[in-house]
Amino acid sequence: MTTTNNDIESNVPGRRQRVQAVTTGIAVLKGLTKLGGRASLTVLAKQVSENPAKVHRYLNSMMDEGLVAQDPVSLQYYLGAGAIQIGLAAMRLADPLRVAEPALIRLRESLEMTCFIAVMGNKGPTIVRFEEPGLPVTLNVRVGSVLSLLRSATGRVFLGFTDDTVVEKLAREELAQTTSAQAGGLDGPDPVAALKEEVRKAGMAIVRDTNLQGISAIGVPIFDFSNHVVAVLTVLGATGGFDASPDSAVAQALLKEGAAISAALGHEA
Amino acid sequence: MTTTNNDIESNVPGRRQRVQAVTTGIAVLKGLTKLGGRASLTVLAKQVSENPAKVHRYLNSMMDEGLVAQDPVSLQYYLGAGAIQIGLAAMRLADPLRVAEPALIRLRESLEMTCFIAVMGNKGPTIVRFEEPGLPVTLNVRVGSVLSLLRSATGRVFLGFTDDTVVEKLAREELAQTTSAQAGGLDGPDPVAALKEEVRKAGMAIVRDTNLQGISAIGVPIFDFSNHVVAVLTVLGATGGFDASPDSAVAQALLKEGAAISAALGHEA
Structure with missing residues (x-):
């Protein structure tokens, strides 16, 4: 076997x-x-x-x-x-x-709104992590809270993107218990x-005053490498306090962070 | 960014x-x-x-x-x-x-016996690829044949290593249809x-004259990266023609090839 010592370093301060061979090797992979x-x-x-002879050497090492x-x-x-x-x-x-945590912090800082991550628990969508802005008056959510599948933005994202009989059943049960006053x-x-x-x-998913009077929320899906929704990223605020429409700056910032988290989980858009 | 051209080749004929940097990079991964x-x-x-400074450079490239x-x-x-x-x-x-094909050929050549690969089809274990030795008289099997779950060595391996209600159900159905003459x-x-x-x-799994009078067979599981049996490797011959016991040379050769195929599919023993 022929090997060459090509782990030569060059010292340029501050860089x-x-x-280089690793970069090339990864390009081949x-x-x-x-x-x-x-x-x-x-x-x-x-x-x-690259030329075939060079690629061949890289492949030999990988083999x-x-x-x-x-x-x-x-x-x-x-x-x-x-x-x-x-x-x-x-x-x-x-x-x-773990992957969503930095995004939550960025969103809190850029939007100055409460945002959270929910996963699908056995009782329904469950808040597992949240960030609140450093403002005098903020909306607070409780870790562990189970949200409505039909009436919360978070629940609707899980419902919309999950092809799962358990989730479907939970939604049907919730619908059966919905009073006509809530049925809007x-x-x-x-x-x-x-x-x-x-x-x-x-x-x-966007809800305005649907789950809670005076509160609007936007939720976006987080997909993993197998294209399943593994979490939902949600931002919420007072209905009069922000533009809860799909084209709003808030919705677009949320979509962007959601896509970045999904990409980090191996999802290919 | 600092890069160094370290894709230096050295020419030693016949090697x-x-x-080297790729080998080190893979070691880090x-x-x-x-x-x-x-x-x-x-x-x-x-x-x-390796020293941390060196590993750090490799990690930077991978990041x-x-x-x-x-x-x-x-x-x-x-x-x-x-x-x-x-x-x-x-x-x-x-x-x-694809992975099993070279193993089938090796087994045919070293054992001079008929060997085949079966996968689980919707009707039961199904032969999908076989190799027969170049002898004047050989046992032949037919690609597409569905084998008994209970009475063939192949079927018994699928049954033994699959925790699947569909396979279990097929086995129970087959048992219900088994006559007392077959029930040995x-x-x-x-x-x-x-x-x-x-x-x-x-x-x-080893069967002697169970599925076919005068024929013995040995089957071993092939596992994939998720620890599921994805195929069975089977060798068969005349009952008097080879030693169909777990410690025999045939069984051990089969086990070895089965483990090698599984490893190539990402299975960790």
């Missing part, structure tokens, strides 16, 4: 040091991933805009370590068991709460289906 | 060329994976036996490419969304048939449960 995880040397070299394997018949290279192990470890770590907006032959379609179309 | 996907620089450097991220609070490094994408592509490719070995208060336990304990 973060890189290892990502190129293979983009090609469906499997490609010939020629196609892969073209994909990463030794089990990250890449070669099909003995087609001679194509493909991502191997080592890549699965690394991916699995990354997936186990893809925790929406929940009518038509199949209000649950109508709600789901509306949320999916908008990519978010 | 496959490597890129695997070290992080072994530590649960998340570690401080100090712990990670110790894990891979730029999204393979690794850093927690802003704990400053720990963890496997990021890029690692999930690469892992997902590798998992989609983890096809037991399938008795006791719960023959299905007894069979499952026996197979799990042995790590394989």
Whole structure:
């Protein structure tokens, strides 16, 4: 085996040091991933805009370590068991709460509004983490609170993006218990289906005075690598205090943070 | 950003060329994976036996490419969304048939016996690929054949290692249709449960003249990265022609190839 010591560093003060061969190696791995995880040397070299001899050396190193394997018949290279192990470890770590925390803080600071993260608990959407702005008067939410699936923005996002019989059943049960006084907006032959379609179309859920009089909220979905909604990011405020429309600055900021959290969890938009 | 051109090659004829920095980079990724996907620089450097400054340069390169991220609070490094994408592509490719093919050929050549791969179809265990030795008289199996869950070695492996109500139901239905003449070995208060336990304990299933008079077979499970049995590798021959016991050379060769296929699919034994 021929190896070359190419971990040469160059010292430029104040700059973060890189290892060029690692950057190239990752480009090869990502190129293979983009090609469906499997490609010939020629196609892969073209994909990463490097010469085949160079890519071949990189692939040899990755094959030794089990990250890449070669099909003995087609001679194509493909991502191997080592890549699965690394991916699995990354997936186990893809925790929406951990990833969402910096976004919650950014939203609180930029919007000066209360925002929270909810996950689907066995009783329904449950608030697990919240941030409140440093203002004299703020809206407070309680960690552990279970929210309505039909009447809260958070619940509607879970309802809209979850294809799960348990969630559907919870929604039907809640609908059956809804009094006619609360039923505003929940009518038509199949209000649950109508709600789901509306949320999916908008990519978010907005309620104004629906769950609580005087309070509006916007919720956006957080997807994981398997395209499931694993959490909902919600901002809420006094109905007169902010513009709760899909095109508003608040809704757009929320959508952007939601998409960034999803991307960090491995979701591909 | 500082980069160094360290993709230096050295030409030693007849030897496959490597890129040392890629080998080191993969060692860092695997070290992080072994530590649960998340570690401080100090712990990670110790894990891979490199100095922290060097590991830091490697991590910087991986962070730029999204393979690794850093927690802003704990400053720990963890496997990021890029690692999930690469892992997902590798998992989609983890096809037991493709991976098992070279093993089937090796087994045919070393044992000179008929061997096949079966997957669980909607009707039961189904032969999808087989190899027969180049002998004048050989046992032949038909691709597409559905095998008995209770009476074939292949079926018993699926039954033993699958915790699936559909498979359990198929087995119960088959048991109900079994005549008393066929019932040899399938008795006791719960023959299905007894069979499952026996197979799990042995790590394989062996039948002698059970499914077909004069034919013996040994089946071993193939697991994927999620620890599910995705296929069964089976060898069969005339009952008088080979030693169909768990400690026999045939059984041990089969176990070894089954474990190698599973490892290539990302299974951790």
